[in-house]
Amino acid sequence: MLELALFYIFGTIAVVSAILVITQHNVVHSAIFLAGTLLSVAGIFLALNAEFLAGVQVIVYVGGILVLFVFVIMLIAVERSTFERQFNRQWKIALITSAILIGELVYVVYQGRDTFVLAEPAVPLVQGAAGNSQQVGMGLYTTYLLPFEIASILLLVAIVGAVVLAKKKTQTE
Amino acid sequence: MEFAINYVILPLVKIGIILAVLPLLVAAITLAERKVIAFMQVRLGPMRVGPWGLLQPIADPIKLLLKEDIIPARADKWVFVAAPIITLIPAFIVFAVIPFGPTINVLGTPVTLYVTDLNIGVLYVLSISSIGVLGIILAGWASNSKYPLLGALRSAAQMVSYEVALGFSIMGVLMLSETLSLVGIVEAQRSSGLWYVFLQPVAFVLFFICGVAETNRAPFDLPEAESELVAGFHTEYSGFRFSLFFLAEYANMITVSAMAVTLFLGGWLRPFPNVEALAFLDLIPGILWFAIKVVVFLYFYMWFRASWPRYRYDQLMKVGWQFLLPLAIANVIVTAILALIFRG
Amino acid sequence: MNIPVVNLGAILPAIMLSLFGIAIMVAEPFVSDAKKSWLGWLAIAGTIAAMLALAPMSRQAGQWYTNLWIVDSYSIFFHFLFILIAAITILTSMNFLQREGIHHTEYYALLLFATVGMMMMAGSNELIMVFLGLEILSIATYVLAGFRRTDLKSNESAMKYFLLGSFSSAFFLYGVALIFGATGSTNLIVIADSLRSGDPQTSLVSLAAALMLIGLCFKVAVAPFHVWAPDVYEGAPTPVTGFMSVGPKAAGFAVLLRIFMTAFPTLEDRWTSVFWIVAALTMLIGNVIALVQPNIKRMLAYSSIAHAGYIAVAVAAGSEHGVSAVLFYTLAYSVTNLGAFAVVTMLSRSEDKLVNLNDYAGLASKRPGLAAVLSLFMLSLAGVPGTAGFAGKFFIFKAAVQSGLIWLAVIGVITTVVSFYYYLYVIVQMYMRDPNEEFADVRTTGPLKLALAITIAGTLYLGILPTRFLDWTVSAAVNALR
Numbered sequence: 001m002l003e004l005a006l007f008y009i010f011g012t013i014a015v016v017s018a019i020l021v022i023t024q025h026n027v028v029h030s031a032i033f034l035a036g037t038l039l040s041v042a043g044i045f046l047a048l049n050a051e052f053l054a055g056v057q058v059i060v061y062v063g064g065i066l067v068l069f070v071f072v073i074m075l076i077a078v079e080r081s082t083f084e085r086q087f088n089r090q091w092k093i094a095l096i097t098s099a100i101l102i103g104e105l106v107y108v109v110y111q112g113r114d115t116f117v118l119a120e121p122a123v124p125l126v127q128g129a130a131g132n133s134q135q136v137g138m139g140l141y142t143t144y145l146l147p148f149e150i151a152s153i154l155l156l157v158a159i160v161g162a163v164v165l166a167k168k169k170t171q172t173e
Numbered sequence: 174m175e176f177a178i179n180y181v182i183l184p185l186v187k188i189g190i191i192l193a194v195l196p197l198l199v200a201a202i203t204l205a206e207r208k209v210i211a212f213m214q215v216r217l218g219p220m221r222v223g224p225w226g227l228l229q230p231i232a233d234p235i236k237l238l239l240k241e242d243i244i245p246a247r248a249d250k251w252v253f254v255a256a257p258i259i260t261l262i263p264a265f266i267v268f269a270v271i272p273f274g275p276t277i278n279v280l281g282t283p284v285t286l287y288v289t290d291l292n293i294g295v296l297y298v299l300s301i302s303s304i305g306v307l308g309i310i311l312a313g314w315a316s317n318s319k320y321p322l323l324g325a326l327r328s329a330a331q332m333v334s335y336e337v338a339l340g341f342s343i344m345g346v347l348m349l350s351e352t353l354s355l356v357g358i359v360e361a362q363r364s365s366g367l368w369y370v371f372l373q374p375v376a377f378v379l380f381f382i383c384g385v386a387e388t389n390r391a392p393f394d395l396p397e398a399e400s401e402l403v404a405g406f407h408t409e410y411s412g413f414r415f416s417l418f419f420l421a422e423y424a425n426m427i428t429v430s431a432m433a434v435t436l437f438l439g440g441w442l443r444p445f446p447n448v449e450a451l452a453f454l455d456l457i458p459g460i461l462w463f464a465i466k467v468v469v470f471l472y473f474y475m476w477f478r479a480s481w482p483r484y485r486y487d488q489l490m491k492v493g494w495q496f497l498l499p500l501a502i503a504n505v506i507v508t509a510i511l512a513l514i515f516r517g
Numbered sequence: 518m519n520i521p522v523v524n525l526g527a528i529l530p531a532i533m534l535s536l537f538g539i540a541i542m543v544a545e546p547f548v549s550d551a552k553k554s555w556l557g558w559l560a561i562a563g564t565i566a567a568m569l570a571l572a573p574m575s576r577q578a579g580q581w582y583t584n585l586w587i588v589d590s591y592s593i594f595f596h597f598l599f600i601l602i603a604a605i606t607i608l609t610s611m612n613f614l615q616r617e618g619i620h621h622t623e624y625y626a627l628l629l630f631a632t633v634g635m636m637m638m639a640g641s642n643e644l645i646m647v648f649l650g651l652e653i654l655s656i657a658t659y660v661l662a663g664f665r666r667t668d669l670k671s672n673e674s675a676m677k678y679f680l681l682g683s684f685s686s687a688f689f690l691y692g693v694a695l696i697f698g699a700t701g702s703t704n705l706i707v708i709a710d711s712l713r714s715g716d717p718q719t720s721l722v723s724l725a726a727a728l729m730l731i732g733l734c735f736k737v738a739v740a741p742f743h744v745w746a747p748d749v750y751e752g753a754p755t756p757v758t759g760f761m762s763v764g765p766k767a768a769g770f771a772v773l774l775r776i777f778m779t780a781f782p783t784l785e786d787r788w789t790s791v792f793w794i795v796a797a798l799t800m801l802i803g804n805v806i807a808l809v810q811p812n813i814k815r816m817l818a819y820s821s822i823a824h825a826g827y828i829a830v831a832v833a834a835g836s837e838h839g840v841s842a843v844l845f846y847t848l849a850y851s852v853t854n855l856g857a858f859a860v861v862t863m864l865s866r867s868e869d870k871l872v873n874l875n876d877y878a879g880l881a882s883k884r885p886g887l888a889a890v891l892s893l894f895m896l897s898l899a900g901v902p903g904t905a906g907f908a909g910k911f912f913i914f915k916a917a918v919q920s921g922l923i924w925l926a927v928i929g930v931i932t933t934v935v936s937f938y939y940y941l942y943v944i945v946q947m948y949m950r951d952p953n954e955e956f957a958d959v960r961t962t963g964p965l966k967l968a969l970a971i972t973i974a975g976t977l978y979l980g981i982l983p984t985r986f987l988d989w990t991v992s993a994a995v996n997a998l999r
Contacts, residue, residue, distance in 0.1 A: 028252060028314055035307060055296035063303025064333065070310050071329045074322060108720050133293060133353055145523070146582040147646050150637055153535060154653045157630045160542065161660035164623045169667065 003047050010043040027073050031066060038062050052133040178282070187288045191268050199423040200230035206475045213479040237419075240412035245316060248409065252315035257410070257417035260308030263301045264421040264428065270294045271431045272356045274441040274460035286441075286460055287356065294355035295343060298432060299336075302387070305421065306332045309389075309406050312418070316409035324405030327395045327486065332387055334493040339383035341501035345376040345508040346436050359440035366447035368439040375504045377437045379497055381470075384429035386493070388422060391478035395486060430470035431463075438466050527577040527588050529570035530596050531636045534603075537563025538629035545622045553620045557611040557964070560625035564604040564632075571596055584704060585643040589996040594844055594989060595639035595771045601971075602764050602851055603632040608968035609859045610756040612960075616866075617754070619665055628760070631657035635768035639775070644693045644703040644729075647772055651689065651736070654768060655682045658761055662753040674752025681735065681745040689732025695725035696780075705780040712783045726781050726788065730773075737769035739825045740799040747810075750818035755865055755872070758814055759858025762821040763851040770828055770843055777832075778840070778997050785835060792833035793925055799826030800932040807939050813861055814872050816939060817854070820898060823936060824850050830925055831913045838916035840994035845912055845987055849897075849905035849979050856972030857894040860887060863965055866958060877943060879952025884959060888947040890969060897976045899940040900933055905979035912987070 017036035024030045038061040045054035140148045204219070204226070211218030219226030244253055274286035291297050306329060313325020346369050347353065350361035362368055370377045386393040395405075402408070407418045434440060441459030445451055484492070525532060541556050541563075548556060574596070577588050606628060614620040634653030641647050659682060663675025697703055699721045700711040712722060731742065738746040750758045777788055803823025810816035828850075831842040864880075864887070865872050881888035897904035910933060917926040961969075979986060 026249070028249070028311070032252065032255070032311070035304075051291070051293050052296065055293045055300045059296065059300035059303050062307065063300060063336065067303075067306050067310065067329055067333055070307065070314070071326065071333075074310070074314055074326055074329075105724070108724055111720060133296075143583045144585070144645070146528070146585050147643070147649055150646065150649045150653070153630060153633055154649055154656070156539075157627065157634075157653050157657050157660075160623050160626060160630075161656055164621060164627070164660055165663060165666060170618070170621075 006047040007044060010040040010047065013037075014040040014044070028070065031070050031073060034069070035062055035066055038066065050132060052136050183284065184288055188269075191288070192265065195265065195268065195424055195427070196420060198427065199420055200234065202423055202426070202471060203233065204230045205471070206478070209472065209475045210479045213476075234416065237416040238413055242413060243409075243411045245318065245409050247317045249315040249317065252311050253409075254414075256308045256312035256315055257414045257421070258308070259311065260305050260421045261417045261424075263305040263308075264424040267298050267301050267428050268424075268431075270297055270355055271428070272359060272435065272440055273463050274458065277458075290354055290356045292357075293353045295347065295353045295358070295436075298355075298428070299340060299343075302425065302428065303332075303336060305425065308421075312410065313406040316406075318409050320402045320408045321406050324395075324402045324408070328389060328406060331389070331393065331395060331489060331493075334490060335383045335386040335393075335497070338379060338493060338497040338501045339387060341498065341505055342376040342379035342383060343436060344501075344505045345373045348505075348508050348512050349373070355435050355440075359435060359442065362439045363442055363446045366445070368437060368442070368444070370437040373437065373504070373508070375500065376508075377433070379501050379504070380437065381429075381433055381473075382497065384433060385474065385477065386489075388425045388429055390422075390426065390474055392481040392483050393489060394478075394483060395489060426471060426474055427467065430467045430474075433470055434463060434466040522581065524577060524581045526573045527581045527586060528640075529574050530567040530600065531633045533567040533570050534563055534600075534629045534633050534636075537566065538626040538633075541622055541626045541629075548622075550620070553622055554611050554615065554964075556622040557607055557614075557625055560607050560629060561604060563629055564600050564607065567600045567632075568597070568604075571600075580642060584706070585646055586640055587642045588640065589993070590989065591771075591775070591844075591993040591997040592640040594993045595767065596636055598767055598848055598851060599632050599635045599639070599764065602760065602767070602855065603628055605852075605855045605859070605968050605971060606756055606760040606764075608964040608971075609759060609855070609862055610754075611964045612962045613754065613756050613862050617665060619754075621664075624661065624664060627657045627661055631661070631760075631764065635764060635771075638768045639771040642705050642775075642779070644696070644705070644776075647776070648686070648690060648693060650768075651686060651772070654765055655686065655736075658682075658757075658765060661757045662749060662761065664757060665754050668752075670752035671754065672752075674749045677745055678749045678753075685732045685735030685742070687732075688728050688735070692725045692728030692730075692732060695721060695728065699725060705776060708780040709782060712781070722781075723784065723787065726777070726784060727791075729776060730788065730791065733769050733773045733776075734795065737766045737773070737825050737828075738822055739795050739829055740802045740822065743799065743802065743822045743825075746822055747815050747818040750821070751812060751814045755814065755858060755862040758818075759855050759862070762817065762858070763847075763854050766821070766825060766828075767847040767851060770825075770832070770847060774832065774840060774843060774997060789833050789835050792829050792835075793922065796826050796829035796833050796925060797928050799823065799829055800929055801826075804932040804935045807936065810939070811873055811875075813874055813877070813943070816874065817857065817861070820936070820939070821854065823932065824854075824898075826932075827910060827913055827929060830917050830922070830929055833925060834913075834916040834920040834922055836916060836920050837991070837994045837998055838912070838919055840997050841987065841990040842909070842912040842916045844990035844993055845979075845983070846909035848986065848990075849909035849976075852972050852975035852979065853894050853897040853905055856969060856976060857891065857898065859965060859968045859972065860891045860894065863887070863961060864956075864959060874943060874946055875950075876953070877946045878950035880947040880956060883952055883956040887959070887961070890973060891947065892944045893973065893976060895940040895943050897980065899937050903977075903980050905976045905983075908980050908983040912983075 014037045017033040017040070020033040021030045021037065024033065038057065042054040042057040042062075045051070045057060207229070208218040208226070219229040222228040222232045244250055269288040270291050272285075272287040272290070276283050276285045278284070309332075310325045310329045313321040313323075313328070316322070346358065349365070349369060349372060350358040352358060352361065358369075365372075385391075389395075407415055410418060439446060441463040443451065443454040443457070443459075443462055537560060541559055544556060544559065571593060574588060575590075575593050580587050607625060610624065610628075614624060631654050634650045634655075634657065637650030637653065638647055641650060659675055659679045662678050663671050665671035693703060696708060699719060700708045702708055702711065734742045735745075750762060753761060777785075781788065800823055803819050803821075803826055807816050807819035807823060810819060824846075828843055828846055831839045831846060833839070834842070861872065864877070877891075880891075893904070897906035900906040900910040910929075914926045914929055917923075917929065
């Protein structure tokens with residue numbers, strides 16, 4: 001019961017701030033609302049007993065990525081962006097198509113509401129002294145060993161790509 | 174009833190105590206800092222307010238609170254107001270997990286000297302304190318003024334950089350204690366019979382260096398370098414809003430000291446907790462041991478400020494990325510190998 | 518604690534490419550600018566090593582790493598194809614990079630990593646792995662598309678690709694999340710089992726499958742998710758365009774088949790009808806719009822959309838023949854298209870300027886060899902008998918007819934006839950128009966010659982003697998259908 005209430009509270013905050021992120025004219029305000037979204041997602045993780053994930057969510061997204069976002073925003077002229085048009089001329093068409101798409105999704109869900117059964121939730125992880133941090137670690141290093149290693153290639157590619165795009169121009173360019 | 178006591182009344186009381194004591198503590202530190210630095214420079218420090226200036230920490234906040242609240246005309250008002258709050262709240266709520274002492278008996282009820290013992294305690298402290306940076310950057314940006322912006326940029330780069338090395342330096346301790354809970358780490362030091370500073374000396378030094386950098390204190394106080402940036406990110410702040418930043422900075426100093434004590438100096442434990450010959454040291458209660466160690470660290474903070482010149486910006490980045498971080502990673506690797514060998 | 522069996526043999530080709538990619542980056546500071554092409558050859562060595570590593574890999578048939586990774590002839594076929602694509606692209610790029618003054622050796626590393634990503638997509642049995650592979654591939658290609666950093670068109674290309682690419686990744690991921698909610702697993706075989714045991718027609722599963730389909734259709738650029746392709750292909754550096762038009766496409770179809778054949782066989786009647794529409798639309802749109810393109814890169818972009826439509830026909834056919842036709846056609850199309858892009862790269866000259874169709878006027882009288890080679894590739898793309906393209910189309914339409922998709926086959930044949938117009942128009946330009954210029958500055962260099970030799974040999978071999986590769990694709994198809 002409490003879990004459900006928490007879900008709705010955090011979910012509402014997350015969705016409302018997510019909408020505000022994209023409708024704000026000022027990028028810095030968007031960033032602040034993004035922090036709201038990320039923190040409330042962390043809250044949802046907490047309500048689901050995934051405290052390790054919640055901690056990681058905050059430290060990686062709010063403490064790392066968002067700070068870097070804001071850092072970059074500092075380096076660009078924010079004033080100008082507030083005067084630029086937020087949406088392009090096709091926003092009405094886009095709105096209509098999105099509405100149709102949402103209508104479709106709702107229709108599908110509504111039509112199949114009887115067959116809309118969720119699988120049994122995954123076996124609840126044992127809440128030992130170390131909590132689920134240990135389970136996450138065990139999962140990463142045993143069952144999901146290969147994806148875990150592959151993720152390192154993904155990060156490497158992202159780093160190399162960023163460096164390539166950002167490094168100084170050479171004479172030949 | 175027992176539920177209400179354990180989960181509602183006691184935590185509320187503890188939270189109340191922390192919220193009340195912390196500002197007082199900060200006030201005391203400001204006086205101590207001015208006195209200590211004064212003595213190091215063969216001066217007297219504040220002497221006018223009260224005997225030997227002892228009432229100075231009361232006069233200061235009164236002055237700040239009575240000052241006019243100025244919001245610059247071109248500032249982004251909304252963010253300007255929110256920024257100090259964003260910085261202050263994380264600085265206070267990290268104290269929720271810091272264990273000040275062992276469990277004691279009050280009127281027959283066992284009372285723990287911490288608000289809660291999270292099983293992700295270390296992660297909680299790191300993640301919550303990483304939010305504080307956001308407030309500093311936003312403050313610098315919202316002021317719409319060049320010095321605050323420069324200070325904010327420096328601060329963002331500095332805190333993000335040193336956070337990485339800080340995290341890695343803690344990893345060695347976590348490998349030894351095998352838990353993220355701060356209480357668990359202290360207990361692990363009791364059962365291993367040694368403070369982790371002896372097992373992880375490199376990590377300890379790294380942690381404290383990075384901790385000083387994270388709190389924007391000398392010699393890493395570039396974000397508020399008064400000789401170049403007036404006052405850095407809070408140049409445009411005055412009165413009450415300024416005092417919030419001030420409070421947050423000093424609360425963060427206490428946090429870093431308390432974390433260093435908990436992770437490396439055995440928290441509330443006496444020195445060599447398993448040597449029987451030193452058992453008489455237990456006469457001093459655990460919370461006092463904790464306080465003594467924290468004060469030692471705070472003294473170091475002041476000592477640094479009095480003795481060392483400020484880093485240049487490029488030196489700061491170089492030290493962080495090219496020296497501290499590789500060293501921290503090497504420490505993790507060596508610790509892992511040794512742990513594997515000795516634990517089998 | 519049960520540590521899974523770490524079978525390095527099963528992922529040896531990926532390891533090889535990763536190691537060589539890292540070696541290239543480590544070596545870069547020690548190599549002078551003039552000798553940068555050595556690192557290109559190092560990348561070639563990497564692809565050769567990976568090719569050799571296929572042999573030990575093929576001996577490790579089965580599922581590895583707690584059933585996340587499959588080694589069967591299906592995945593080995595795609596490994597082979599991806600390594601081939603990477604090798605030809607590197608050979609095409611070496612002189613191009615030098616000529617354009619963008620000889621940063623990260624290019625080779627990114628290309629090799631992108632290939633690793635494609636391998637992860639084709640060999641995995643797990644949606645999370647698929648997603649990781651997809652992201653490795655995508656991020657590497659975003660950067661490669663924007664590799665000419667001072668050129669606005671290249672920037673536009675990278676930006677568009679990045680925005681739409683991440684958008685489609687989100688679709689895919691949302692589908693994965695829903696299927697995890699519906700079945701409690703991201704393992705394809707477990708998903709299939711739980712769908713068989715329960716009621717397979719749940720709307721949640723259909724929704725999840727549809728979202729994944731949308732994500733992957735973006736990646737392979739089939740209609741109606743093709744709109745990004747022409748702009749992106751036009752702006753990217755030409756060898757990268759060649760790579761993008763075959764690599765991600767092949768990997769996308771590999772994953773598409775793997776997911777839908779393994780995890781959703783119970784929904785087959787639903788998704789084949791979706792593919793029917795997708796295939797028909799794609800063939801029509803791609804071929805018709807290609808007719809009016811003045812720029813050869815845009816023309817080849819629309820042609821690549823059209824070819825994705827042909828492949829989708831085979832996917833819709835769904836049978837063993839259909840799957841083997843998909844495999845054969847991706848191979849045939851990759852070889853031919855890479856060859857065509859190699860010639861375009863060579864003729865485009867500095868800053869990728871001369872890429873309009875009328876720039877090719879009179880090529881035959883000045884450089885008859887090049888004109889003949891480009892004609893061969895155009896004929897193969899059109900599907901003239903004796904070339905790889907014909908064999909591929911033949912198997913596709915045969916599979917379609919066998920599965921009773923007569924009308925789809927008819928649309929395919931008609932659009933193929935339409936496509937003759939714009940492919941032959943290139944040949945007409947080259948042979949029947951007076952030359953506007955000398956083509957004196959067009960230099961065929963060693964690596965390019967090698968790339969052309971491989972692609973010409975491949976195009977002819979697959980066209981004339983397709984049986985050997987066909988046998989391989991059939992055995993792979995049997996594996997995929999299981």
